[in-house]
Amino acid sequence: MANFTGCALVHEFSKHSEDQCEFVRECEDCHRGEGFIPYITLIYCLPYRPYLPLAALLCVSLYLFAVLAITANDFLCPSLVAISKKLGLSQAVAGVTFLAIGNGAPDIIAAFTAINQERSALVISELFGAGTFVTAVVGGYIFFSSDFTVDKFSFIRDVVFYLAAAALAFALFKLERVTVYHAALFVAIYALYIALVLIRELVSVPNESTHYGGHYSPPLAQSALEGGGFCESDRLLGPEVKLRRPSGLNVHHQNAIKILLQQQAQLNHSPPATSHPRSGSVSFVQTPNSMISREFLQRSRSVSTSHPSIGYMKDHLDRLASVSDSSSSSESDVLIGEVEDMSPWKELWIHIAPISYQDLKSESLFSITWRTVALPIQVCLALTVPVVDYEHEKDNWCRALNVIHCITAPMAMALIVFKDVDVYDGVPLFVFIFPLGLLLASLVVISSEQRKAPRYHFGFALLAFATAVCFIYAACRELMTVLKALGLSQNIDDSVLGLTVLAWGSSMGDMITDSTVAKQGYPSMAIAAAFAGPMLNLIIGFGLSFSAKLVQTHETTLTVQFPSILFVLYAALNCSLILSVIFLSCNKFRSSTTHAIALWLLYGIFIVTALTMTIHSDMIS
DSSP: OOOOOOOGGGGGGGGHHHHHHHHHHGGGGGGGGGOOOOHHHHHHHHHHTTTHHHHHHHHHHHHHHHHHHHHIIIIHHHHHHHHHHHTTTTHHHHOOOOOOHHHHHHHHHHHHHHHHHHOHHHHHHHHHHHIIIIEEEEEEHHHHHHHOOOOOOOOOOHHHHHHHHHHHHHHHHHTTTTEHHHHHHHHHHHHHHHHHHHHHHHHHHHHHHHHHHHHHHHOOOTTTTTTTTTTTOOTTOOOOOOOOOOOOOOOHHHHHHHHHHHHHHOSSSSSSGGOOEESSSOOOOOTTTHHHHHHHHHHOOOOOOOOHHHHHHHHHHHHHHHHHHHSSHHHHHHHHHHHSSSOOHHHHHHHHSSSOOOHHTTTTTHHHHHHHHHHHHHHHHHHHSOOOOSSSGEEEEHHHHHHHHHHHHHHHHHHHHHOOOETTEEEHHHHHHHHHHHHHHHHHHHHOSSSSOGGGHHHHHHHHHHHHHHHHHHHHHHHHHHHHHHHHHHHHOOOHHHOOOOOOHHHHHHHHHHHHHHTTTHHHHHHHHHHHHHHHHHHHHHHHHHHHHHHHHHSSSSEEETTHHHHHHHHHHHHOOOOOOOHHHHHTTBBHHHHHHHHHHHHHHHHHHHHHHTGGGGGGG
């Protein structure tokens, strides 16, 4: 019989017996790092165990992945975009700082949560497993579905940094300890990456600028993350008079589609003319001003590869936009008047409701089902997380809703972060936060008006950032507890849960985003995100998580677990990256189906090998 310790001693009792239930209720180790719900107690004490509890936990884990996706895409990313604009950051710098953190927030905060719970094996398995999945499976799909040329400098740079970060992480786990200097080294690698991106941007301005009709056309940032990533929500097509609703279909892909036009007008290394989808044509997703979008895409894709005139495309777009503006100016004036005269309660309802009844009638059955499932998440987040969006009417200011946010946002943060903190004589902290929220709400009511955003509206973007991070942290904490319960009940190692359930779940957003962007004719942008995204998640995730843990514990060294399958994880990630470099180098950095099939075979071999070695642990010394 295996030697169990701590909460795992539950396996010493008869399966599905009352003794197991009694043990997990009393065992302190079973409740360490527990979230809002005692999942381990439920899985051993609910009726019809283990089938009903297991099914319930699987549903909860899927729902938590949805919470992460919706929070990051609809609430955290807009706040980071607003902060970046207010600080006047260039797209290159914003893309690899604020927006990179926004895109990778679920992975980064999951790493922070797991390290806080001393489950380092789960962290390294998830980050390496997700990186291998995205670079091999998602990257393979992009190489298979589209014929395009990869930007050599950006790709090699991202691969080199990825290999360096992975090697450092593997070495630290092999040593089974992390010091302050190691954590600082991750931060230094991240700073060096930002410096290279910034230098490339500065150097490319005089050399790669395109002038048309006396106007300067900005250069193309060399990766999707540099150009603002898939968090970005700018519109190149001019302002649209509308109120913002939570999107409902999240996991990053709606914002990714929306950013395509902006990226094309600002980036220069990979014009759409070099991309020709192998599969059948895919119609462009409907967006505001979709007629201009479609026309612009057709014109930009027809530009000669040897003479990529971004200036021409920008000028042509300006003419189209001016025609559209002149033909609809009277309609816009009417819409603006309607928005200004709207009652506060109607405006509040529009901001909270994820979708109108008219829009719902045109949705598919799957979309309606998803929106129904996501409705509680969206309403809860809409009532607690303010969204500042400079591309919407009144910068998305809604006086009634923002007054509510003054109360609900601090309360939510107090309940999530300080749920076990008692301030005085057993009274929880959120009891004292409530009157402060009321005071803040009263000040906003007195100093603001409905028709326009106040001067301090930017402060709500900072509040949104803090609140969204707290929600993501809460979802990650619950997810870690769910995975702990699943692993304990089925006697599954953390490393296996990390490279499968957690890695696949956290990669769904990347898969949907990158594949959709590639289908729309922008595979260069998609492949840049597929390699740069996981790389930054690894660097930022480890750098911030280890640094925060060392500061929190006032120690100079942390002990980490070396999972037995880390050799396989590290080898698979390296093989995926090096294989792509070899195939692209031999093919003049053009995509090929052979390259894609090789990546898919590699991932299949990796996952079978990893699971086999885990099941038959005697294979590993």
